[in-house]
Amino acid sequence: MEKTDLSKHKAWLLLAPTSVLYVITFLIPLATLFILSFAKFESSVTTVGLYLDNYQKILSDGITLKIFFQTVKLSLIITLTCLILGYPVAMFMRNAGPRARLWILFFVVSPLLTSIIVRNVAWVLILGRSGMINDALISWGWISKPLPLMYNTFGVVLAVVHVYLSFMVLPLFAALNSINKSLEEAASSLGAKPLNVFLSVTLPLSLPGIMAGCTLVFILSMGVYLTPVIMGGNFVVTLPMLIEDAVRNRYNWPEASAMALLLLLAIAIMIIISSRLQRWVNR
Amino acid sequence: MVLISSLVLFFLTAPLVILVIQSFTNESYLSFPPPSYGVRWYGEVISSEDWQKATILSLIIAAIVTPLSLVFGTLVAFGLERGPRSGKQTLQAVMISPMVLPHIVLGLGLFKIALQFNIADSLWAFVPAHLTITIPFVIVTVGASLQTFNVTLEEAARSLGASRFWAVWYVTLPIIRPGLIAGAIFSFIISFDEFIITFFLATFQRTLPLEMFSTLMYQVKPSIAAVSALTLAVTAILTALLMFRGQVVGGGKIIK
Amino acid sequence: MSNIELKNLSKKYGAVSAVNGINLSIKPGEFVTLLGPSGCGKTTTLRMVAGFIRPTSGDLIIGDKNMIGVPPHRRKVGLVFQNYALFPHMTVKKNIEFGLKMQKDSPIDMAKKVAEILEVVKLSELSERMPSELSGGQQQRVALARALVIKPEVLLLDEPFGALDKKLRDHMRVELRDLQKKLNISTLFVTHDQDEALSMSDRIVVMNEGKICQIGKPTEIYEQPLSVFVASFMGLSNILSGKCVKVSKDRAIVETEGVLLEVERHELNPNDTVSVMIRPENIQITQVERGSSKAGYLGKIVSKIYLGSVVQYAVKLNNGPKILINGHNSKITNHPSFLVDNEVLLSLPSDAVYPILD
Numbered sequence: 001m002e003k004t005d006l007s008k009h010k011a012w013l014l015l016a017p018t019s020v021l022y023v024i025t026f027l028i029p030l031a032t033l034f035i036l037s038f039a040k041f042e043s044s045v046t047t048v049g050l051y052l053d054n055y056q057k058i059l060s061d062g063i064t065l066k067i068f069f070q071t072v073k074l075s076l077i078i079t080l081t082c083l084i085l086g087y088p089v090a091m092f093m094r095n096a097g098p099r100a101r102l103w104i105l106f107f108v109v110s111p112l113l114t115s116i117i118v119r120n121v122a123w124v125l126i127l128g129r130s131g132m133i134n135d136a137l138i139s140w141g142w143i144s145k146p147l148p149l150m151y152n153t154f155g156v157v158l159a160v161v162h163v164y165l166s167f168m169v170l171p172l173f174a175a176l177n178s179i180n181k182s183l184e185e186a187a188s189s190l191g192a193k194p195l196n197v198f199l200s201v202t203l204p205l206s207l208p209g210i211m212a213g214c215t216l217v218f219i220l221s222m223g224v225y226l227t228p229v230i231m232g233g234n235f236v237v238t239l240p241m242l243i244e245d246a247v248r249n250r251y252n253w254p255e256a257s258a259m260a261l262l263l264l265l266a267i268a269i270m271i272i273i274s275s276r277l278q279r280w281v282n283r
Numbered sequence: 284m285v286l287i288s289s290l291v292l293f294f295l296t297a298p299l300v301i302l303v304i305q306s307f308t309n310e311s312y313l314s315f316p317p318p319s320y321g322v323r324w325y326g327e328v329i330s331s332e333d334w335q336k337a338t339i340l341s342l343i344i345a346a347i348v349t350p351l352s353l354v355f356g357t358l359v360a361f362g363l364e365r366g367p368r369s370g371k372q373t374l375q376a377v378m379i380s381p382m383v384l385p386h387i388v389l390g391l392g393l394f395k396i397a398l399q400f401n402i403a404d405s406l407w408a409f410v411p412a413h414l415t416i417t418i419p420f421v422i423v424t425v426g427a428s429l430q431t432f433n434v435t436l437e438e439a440a441r442s443l444g445a446s447r448f449w450a451v452w453y454v455t456l457p458i459i460r461p462g463l464i465a466g467a468i469f470s471f472i473i474s475f476d477e478f479i480i481t482f483f484l485a486t487f488q489r490t491l492p493l494e495m496f497s498t499l500m501y502q503v504k505p506s507i508a509a510v511s512a513l514t515l516a517v518t519a520i521l522t523a524l525l526m527f528r529g530q531v532v533g534g535g536k537i538i539k
Numbered sequence: 540m541s542n543i544e545l546k547n548l549s550k551k552y553g554a555v556s557a558v559n560g561i562n563l564s565i566k567p568g569e570f571v572t573l574l575g576p577s578g579c580g581k582t583t584t585l586r587m588v589a590g591f592i593r594p595t596s597g598d599l600i601i602g603d604k605n606m607i608g609v610p611p612h613r614r615k616v617g618l619v620f621q622n623y624a625l626f627p628h629m630t631v632k633k634n635i636e637f638g639l640k641m642q643k644d645s646p647i648d649m650a651k652k653v654a655e656i657l658e659v660v661k662l663s664e665l666s667e668r669m670p671s672e673l674s675g676g677q678q679q680r681v682a683l684a685r686a687l688v689i690k691p692e693v694l695l696l697d698e699p700f701g702a703l704d705k706k707l708r709d710h711m712r713v714e715l716r717d718l719q720k721k722l723n724i725s726t727l728f729v730t731h732d733q734d735e736a737l738s739m740s741d742r743i744v745v746m747n748e749g750k751i752c753q754i755g756k757p758t759e760i761y762e763q764p765l766s767v768f769v770a771s772f773m774g775l776s777n778i779l780s781g782k783c784v785k786v787s788k789d790r791a792i793v794e795t796e797g798v799l800l801e802v803e804r805h806e807l808n809p810n811d812t813v814s815v816m817i818r819p820e821n822i823q824i825t826q827v828e829r830g831s832s833k834a835g836y837l838g839k840i841v842s843k844i845y846l847g848s849v850v851q852y853a854v855k856l857n858n859g860p861k862i863l864i865n866g867h868n869s870k871i872t873n874h875p876s877f878l879v880d881n882e883v884l885l886s887l888p889s890d891a892v893y894p895i896l897d
Contacts (some may be wrong), residue, residue, distance in 0.1 A: 014358040018378065018418055023357065023413040026381055029392025085291045092288035102526065105293050108523045113469075114299065115297070117495045118511040122298035124314055125305055132301060132315035141399045149471060165295060174474025207487025225479050230499060247391065247483075260388045267385065279446035332761070413652040441611040442589055442618035443689060444641030450612075457628050 037257035046253060048060035054258035064242065068262060071239040074156065074228075081161045082168040082217045083210065089165075090172035090209075112166045121232045123148065123159045127231075151233040159231045164220050168213040175209020177203070207281050215274040219267050239263055299515060306508035313505050318528060324509040337494035344406065344490065345474040348413040352470040353463065355414065356421025360452070363422070364429040375426075389415065390483035397484055404486045412484060413474040420473065421466035428462025430453075468525045472518050520522035542567065543588070543693050543725055547768060548597035550583055557583045559749040561597070563863035565693065566683045568723040570716065574736040575746035576772070581729045584746075589695055596837050602692045612641070617686030617724075622731060625670035625870050629801045630655075631681050632666040638689035656688045659718065673743055676707050683715070687722065693728040694719065700735070712739055733773050741834060745769050762818075767895055770816045777817040777862050778895075783807045793894065798836060798859040802892045814895045819865035821891035825884045826876060838862070852877070854885060 006014075040051040058064045093104045111119065125130045127149035134146040149155055179202065186198045225240040232238075239259060246256035301315055306324060308317030327333050363375050382387070393412050397403035432455060441451035456463065478492040483495055491514065498507050543565040544674045547653025550558040558580040559872050565571050566673040572711060573581035588599060590611035597608040606659050608612055615693060627795045632653055657663045660680040669679055679699065686694060699715075700708045716739050729738055736743045745760060745768075749856040751767045764770035767778055786838045793800050794814055807813060827837065838856035850873050852864045862885060866872030 006362070006367075006371065011362045014362030015374075015378065018355045018359045019379075021411060021414060021418070022378075022381065024396075025393060025411045026389070029389070029396050032395050033388070033392050085287075085294075087431055088284045088287040089284055090289050104292065105286075106523065106526050107296055107389070109526065110519060111295055111299075113472045113476070113490055113518045113522045115495075115511075115514055116478055117492045117499070118302070118514055119298070120509045121495070121499060121507055122302040124499070125302060125315070126298055130312075130314075132305075135314055161428075162295065162298065165291070178470075206379075219383065219385070221522070223387050225387050225482075226496070230496075241386075243387060243391060247394070253395065256391060260391050262483060264388060282509040340764065433622070433624070435622060436626060438589075438611070438625035439618065439620060439685075440549060440626070442616055442695075443638035443685065444612050445637075446610065446612045447643070454626055454628075470562075517568050 008190055019220060024256060033255075033257040033260050036253050037117050037261050039254040041252045041254040041259075051254075054254050057255065058258055058262060060164065064259065067237050068239050068266070070237065071222060072266065074153065074236075074238065075218050077153075077157055078160050078221045079168075079214050079217045081157060083214060084215065085161065085163055086168035086172055089169050093169070093173050094176045108166050108169050108281050111162070116163060116226050119163055120159055123155070123162065125171055127155050127158070150231055151235045153232075153236060155231040156228050156236050159222060159227045163224075167216050167220060167256050168212050169215065171207065171212040172209045173221060174210070175206045179205045202270050208278060211278055211281075215267075215270060222263060222267055222270075297509040302508055303512045303515065306512040307476060308505050308507065308508075311505070313503065325513070326503040326508050328509045328513070330386070332433075332488075333494060334491075337489045337491045340488060341475050341491040344409050344413060345471050347410050347538065348417060348474040349467050349470045351410070352414050352417040352474075353467050356418045356466060356470075357425050357463065358420050359418070360425040361430055364426060377423075379422050381415050383463050384414070386477075386479045390480035393480060394483040402487050403484055408480060408484045412480050412518050413477055416477070416480070417470040417473050418471040425459065426463045428459035432459055438529075444504040465525055472521055476514070476518065519528075542600065542602070543727070544598075544600040544823045545584070545588070546598040548584065548587060548599060549591060549595050550580075550587060556709070556749045558587070558594075561751060561753070563726050563744060563754070567725055568720075570719055570726045570728065570741045572730060572736040572740040572743050573746055574726045574730060574743050574772075575752075577731060577750075579746040579748040581731075581746050585695055585697055585727060585800060588693070589616050589618050597598075600608060615689070615692045617689060617691035617694045619679075619682050619686050619694070619699045621698045621701045623670075623682040624679055625678055625685075627670055627683075630667050630669055630739045631662065631673070633669065633773075634681060635688050638685065638686065642689065644885040645872055652688050656684045659721075660684045670737060675703055676711065679703065679711060680714075683718070686722070687718075687866060692722050692725065696728045698730055708735075715739070736791060737773075738876070745772065747772075762897060764816065767814050770893075770895060773787045775819050775865065777819065777860075778814055778815070779860055780812070780814045783809055783813055785809065789870050790889075791894070793892075800858055800887070800892050801889055802894045803890065805894055806896065807894060811896070815893055816893045816895055817862070817887065819851070819863045821888065822864045823864065823886045823888075824854070824864050824866055824872060824877065825886060826874060827882050827884050833884065833886070835884040838884060840877060840881050840883055843877065843879055852883075854883060 020282055035048065036046070037054055038050050039046050039048045039050070040053055053222070058068075086195045089104070089108065093108070096104060110257075124131065127139070129146040129150070132145075133149060137143045138146065149158075184197050184201050187201045188194070192200065224238070224241060225244060228236050228238045229241060239262070241258045243256050243263070246259065299379055305313050305315050305317060308314070308324065309319040309321030310317065342433045357380050363371055365380065385436050389412075393401065393415075394407065398409040412439065436454050436458070437447075437450045440454045441447065445453060446465075456486045476492060481490050482493060482496070489497070491510070495507060498504070498510075543563075544578055545561050545563040548558060548561040549556065561580075561584055563571070573584060575581050587594050588601075588606075590606065590609065594607065597607075601614060601616070609846060628638065629637070635653045635656060635683075636649050637762060639652060644652070652691060653666070654663070654871060657666055662677060662680055662681060662684065665673065665677065665681075665886065669828070673681065685766040695825050696715075703711060707891070713737060728736075740757055741755055743753045743760045747768055753760060753761075753769045759777055760769060761773050764773065770776050770778055779800075781800075783791050783795045784799070785792040786795045786804055786807060789804045791802055791804040793802055793807075793813055802815060825833070825835070836856050836859065837856040838859065840852055841855050841861065842853040844851040845868075850866050850868050852866070853861055855861045864885070
């Protein structure tokens with residue numbers, strides 16, 4: 001039965017405007033970056049060619065690679081934290097009635113639609129040296145000097161988790177929701193205690209959602225620029241910050257492009273690992 | 284578990300609530316709780332030329348991006364849903380792929396192109412950039428509505444003399460309106476709140492997020508809390524509109 | 540009012556032929572049914588007439604115009620879907636008006652025509668209701684009204700009564716037929732239900748695997764099937780394969796599975812292979828009377844199924860095949876002595892046996 005009776009030509013016509021846009025704003029920029037990453041940058045002059053200078057520099061200058069791995073480490077910490085905090089929320093949502101669920105969803109989704117700046121501002125006001133927490137603790141006499149809650153890994157992780165937690169909760173919820181409750185009921189009727197039911201039935205079956213959520217949060221964390229800048233100052237340096245610095249302060253496009261491609265590579269590897277794991281889990 | 288969830292949800296929303304409360308301070312510094320309350324900073328922000336310009340720019344961009352994004356994205360959704368079956372999955376993945384790209388890389392690339400064509404720091408750069416990241420959301424939301432739409436309704440309209448276009452106009456679009464509205468709201472909010480790409484593209488012009496950033500880097504004043512609270516109000520209302528019209532299905536629409 | 544002609548219409552999907560060379564002429568005002576099992580191509584044919592499927596080859600004439608390449612909205616067809624396809628966001632009135640609006644009728648004309656058709660389908664008081672507030676039968680009538688109000692050249696119905704319960708279905712069949720006759724509109728009706736086809740049609744087109752097996756009046760299709768497929772599709776029957784052994788001027792003797800049956804000769808010649816069809820309701824089942832010379836075939840009852848108004852027997856003829864008999868539940872046919880394992884006599888009037896030359 002021909003339900004989809006739009007001819008190939010007409011269908012393509014509908015996709016054309018967006019495709020043209022994407023070529024201009026997506027493909028060409030990426031291709032340009034790719035080409036530039038192989039260019040040479042010497043005394044403010046960029047020569048296009050096939051030079052591996054940028055990549056060599058990245059691999060050998062000691063700093064870039066170090067910061068790259070720091071970014072990866074940071075992203076992993078963020079992802080893990082999101083998982084630990086997000087799983088209970090997803091479970092809660094799943095077990096809640098429809099009305100409660102909608103409300104929880106509102107609280108989970110609305111941070112997503114709030115400006116990252118706003119959320120970072122909120123955290124600065126709470127964690128800063130003269131922020132809410134330090135103010136309170138000092139005025140209560142619990143501490144005499146402000147606690148370093150910002151400008152370090154702790155502050156960055158806290159704020160980024162706050163920003164991306166929802167991206168973990170939603171896929172988790174979707175996966176949990178698709179688990180048939182009768183499986184868990186069967187397990188408990190066979191004598192399994194609630195913890196065992198969770199470990200042997202719920203958790204394994206929610207693995208696809210866990211992986212989807214972790215992949216998503218990892219990718220987002222690797223590429224986040226703003227929050228580490230605001231919450232980490234110059235004390236926490238990430239790859240995106242290096243990229244920004246290379247371009248806007250040193251006008252070194254080739255180097256920035258190479259680092260951007262490194263970032264994409266890390267993400268691509270993550271996606272491949274994740275899909276391999278997914279396939280292994282579905283065996 | 285309920286305890287942890289509640290704490291987490293509290294963690295998610297409390298900072299924003301605290302921010303809003305702090306914005307109503309009458310002092311020239313921020314503290315919680317504020318020693319005195321007032322709308323002094325709101326007044327300052329609303330009357331400040333810088334903030335006005337930034338807000339207007341953000342609104343203009345969002346106002347242009349939203350309808351365009353809706354049209355482009357809906358066309359794609361129709362093309363995918365009504366076109367040939369083979370290759371639909373791959374094609375769909377391709378059309379929403381900008382969603383997966385880190386914005387910093389997108390911003391970098393777009394900046395280079397914009398420089399090349401001398402359109403950086405202008406609407407000619409901002410609008411296409413924002414469109415690239417909003418269209419995938421429209422494709423997903425409108426696409427979801429179209430999937431559950433009963434095609435025979437369109438066929439009935441066509442059998443009654445409506446050309447494909449009019450059938451869609453009079454029958455399909457009104458019925459998938461929830462998906463369209465969701466797509467529009469997503470587009471508006473994403474464009475309005477966008478930071479990093481706009482950061483790369485702009486030099487002298489400032490959108491609201493950019494203005495907030497530069498203020499933040501310069502000095503933490505209560506004005507930033509006031510602006511944040513205002514922006515928060517706008518997006519909170521839009522989100523509530525989105526959700527409590529009963530349009531969000533079980534698992535949320537933001538997942539790919 | 541005009542002619543509808545399907546000339547050698549075909550639809551291929553790759554190597555598969557969904558519809559293969561359909562030739563059909565629908566006379567003005569005629570009610571033609573496409574009947575067949577699922578997958579036989581009847582719906583594909585209908586959708587080609589409607590314009591939603593492009594034929595791979597062949598011609599389609601509606602009202603003297605060739606419709607090949609013409610999009611659905613420029614054909615004047617009225618389509619009624621199985622799921623009614625009423626626009627959920629419009630009132631009954633607006634639903635019916637839709638086609639008129641596309642025709643750019645003036646508001647006054649629209650109002651008049653809508654009121655008229657609502658009268659005809661007896662739904663005048665419901666014009667401001669939304670489809671979700673109507674019952675299945677009412678929705679069906681709105682769908683009909685919507686298709687008819689634009690005065691189409693042909694009315695196309697795709698298993699429209701499938702979603703209704705039996706009583707409503709029977710009722711709607713009569714209503715639709717009456718309406719169709721009154722408006723004298725050419726109609727192409729698709730169904731897999733032979734009762735429906737038999738009761739409503741001027742002509743039935745039996746289809747199988749994309750081809751037409753037989754076209755004819757209901758009586759012809761039922762009583763004079765041209766193939767074993769048609770015979771067995773149209774209700775229960777006994778179909779026995781055999782050989783013609785003797786002929787006379789207008790009669791012939793067929794030997795089948797051990798018994799000899801007499802049939803009208805038709806075109807049979809000796810030694811022809813032939814299938815014979817005997818409709819279960821045409822066989823008489825009577826008691827065996829010892830010493831009587833009544834003609835017939837002796838056999839034993841193998842099963843007896845009570846179906847209320849009908850009693851169904853399976854009788855194994857002595858040295859012959861098993862025969863199915865449907866008898867009205869009367870004292871004659873439901874005689875107390877007709878029990879399993881009892882002997883009975885089956886008599887066949889000569890025109891009860893119909894030869895099929897496949």
